[in-house]
Amino acid sequence: MSDAETVTLLELYQNKPVLWDPTRDDYNEKRDSRAVAARKIAAVMTIEGFTDIHVIMNFKNLRSSYTQEIKKIAESKKSGCSSNEVYVPKVAWFKIMDSFLKPHVKARKSQSNLVNNEVHQPPIFEEAKDENEPQQQTNSSTEKQVEVNEEQLLTSKETERQNTPPKRKNMESIITGTYKKKSPVENSVSSAIQKLDKISKRAANATASKEDCFDHFGKYIQSLLWSLPKDQSSQLRSDIISMI
Template identity: 25%
Template sequence: MSKSGTKMRLSEAKTLELIDLYRREECLWNSRLPVYRYKTKRNEAIERIVKELNVRKLEAHHVTTKIKNLRNSYCAELKKMSGGRRRDSFKPKVWFAKMDSFLRAHVPCPTPDATVMPSLPNVKIEIVSDSEESESNVTENNKEDLQSLIRTIEKLSEQLKTRTTRKQDVFDDFGTYVASVLRSLPSERAMALQPKIISLINSSDDIKYEYN
C-alpha cells in the first residue's frame, strides 16, 4: 500500500491532545498571521505535532489528514447548530468545545443563517456520566440561573464586538470559550462559579495592569 493510502487511527485521548497541539501551532489555523502563508512553516508545525504525539508509525500526512477531518466535522457541527433542530437538544461531541474556543473566527463554514455566525446558547456538551448524574439533581431554578449567566456572558461578548471594526476578536472568543466551559461542568459547580466570575469583573478597578 502506498504511503498516501495508509490509515492511522487515534484514540480519543490522543485526538484531544492533537487538538491542543493544533491550537498551539497558530500558523496552521490563524489566517491573520503572516506566517500562515508559508508552507515551510506549516510543515514544520505538523512535524512538531507528530513528535509531541509520539504515536508509533504516525507520520506528517496522517496528522494533516486528521486535522482536515476534524475541521470538516467541526463545520458539520456548526451547520447542525444553525439548522432547524432545537439548539437546546443538540449535543456536540466533547472535542467541539476545544475547537470552538479558538477556531470559529478562522473557519469560513457556510450556514443557513446568512450573515451572523450562530453563538452557543443552550448547547449541551456531552460529558462523563457522573456530571450528568449530578446535573439531574439540580433544581429547575438553578438551571434557569445558569442559563441566565451564560446569556449574560454572551451578551457582553456581543457588546464588545460592536465596539470594534472587526467581526470577531479575542474578547468574543473568550466569552464563547467561558460559556462552553460552564456548559461542560456539572450545573452545581457552574452555579458556584457564577458569583466568583461576577465578583472578579466588578473588582477589575482594583487590578493593576502591566503593559509590555
C-alpha cells in the first residue's frame, strides 16, 4: 500500500472504534460487528482484491510499527539528548495513528534489582489495560485480547470461505457421482464397441432374411413328410437319403 492509501485506511479505521478501542463493551462481545466494520472499510478502499481480512492484517502490522516508533522516541529522551535531538517519526501515517491509538498505549518501567545500583531502562510500551478487568491480569492482557479478537475474526473468515458451497456443477457431481469427463481413449473404445454392435445386428438380419430355392425345396419336402402316414413318410425319407 502507498502512504496515501495507508493514511486513508487509518482515517477509516479511526471512525470504527469497535475495531481498536478495547474499553468498549462491544469490542469483546460483538465479533460480527467488527467483521461488518472491516468489510465496510475494505469496500471504501476500492483496492482490487482488498478484503476485510487485509484491513485487519494491515492495521495489526501498523500497530506494531507504531509501538516501535514510540519506543524510539522514549529511548531518545532517556539518552539525555536535547529537545531538538529527540527522535521524530518520519512515517506519513504516524500522526493520525497517534491521535486515536495513543490513549490505549502506556509505558511500563523496567527495573533492575542490582544491589545499590538503580538502572534506568527505556520504557516498554503496550496496549492500555481496561480498568474494569480483574487485578490479577497482567499488564499485557489487553494487548493479548486485541490479538486474540483479531485472530478469531481472521479464523472466522477462513472458516466461512471453506464452508462456502461449491459451484452447482461440482455439487451435482458430488451428489450423483456421475460427473466425470471421459478421456479420448475411453471415447474411442466406446465408439468402436457401438460400431461392432451395429455390424453384428446387420449381419444377423441379413442371414435371417436371405433364403434361396434350396431352402424353399427343403420346406416343401418337410411339409410332404408331415402330411403322409408315419410308415410312408419314413420310407420316403429313407429313399431321399439313399438318392443323395
